[in-house]
Amino acid sequence: MSKTLVIREIGRQSYEKILSQMKHFTNVRSESTADEIWILEHHPVFTQGQAGNSDYILASGDIPVVQSDRGGHVTFHGHGQITAYTLIDLKRANSKIFGLIDIIENSVIETMALWTVEGHTKKASRGVFCESGKKIASIGLRVRKGYTYHGVNFNIDMDMSPWSRINACGLGLEMTQLKSETYIDVQFSEVQTSFREILTKNLGYNNHTDKIALTEIEHKDDDSFR
Secondary structure (H helix, E strand, O other): OOOEEEEEEEEEEOHHHHHHHHHHHHHHOOOOOOEEEEEEEEOOEEEEOOOOOHHHEOOOOOOOEEEOOOOOOEEEEOOOEEEEEEEOEHHHHOOOHHHHHHHHHHHHHHHHHHOOOOEEEEOOEEEEEEOOOOEEEEEEEEEEOOEEEEEEEEEOOOOOHHHHHEOHHHOOOOEOOHHHHOOOOOOHHHHHHHHHHHHHHHHOOOEEEEEOOOHHHOOOOOOOOO
């Protein structure tokens, strides 16, 4: 059966705005709603997941801290990081949540390989790691009514200094980015295009529609969403 995907590449966005729109989209969608992937960068922000521990924020300084309803602990979002939010109907995808996470992780690893960087996963912690032991991509999802939202953050070419202000993911490890791990020139747009194509293929979509604007789902935050 044909599966159609809507892809939105929406540039640099505030975290709180996109979180509100993801929640609304998930709350009002139905079995006939096409799945979507939103690809973007966030303005600098620290976000706390549902397992968040305030002790993991060492010195937020001038970077805001936002409480999120995704899984995981604290992480950093900023320019030069690919964020891909996967708004997926798990039943239609014939997948469990951990199967979807595996696909996302493997798509990051496959993309890294194009820049000759080897990536791997760890059973004890979701995300993608380099051979150095440093973490390059973080994953946090939530499921509501069988629909997923949130997604993956893949560090490409960013200011890494804010990572020193937190205990990233509560793991006490060092974060890295693709630019620091390869000798090949890294162009953010090229990596984003490659990752988008690989993720779409690995999720099993055989056609897609490109859209940019989120105007059709812009709204005031829905207080009924829990």
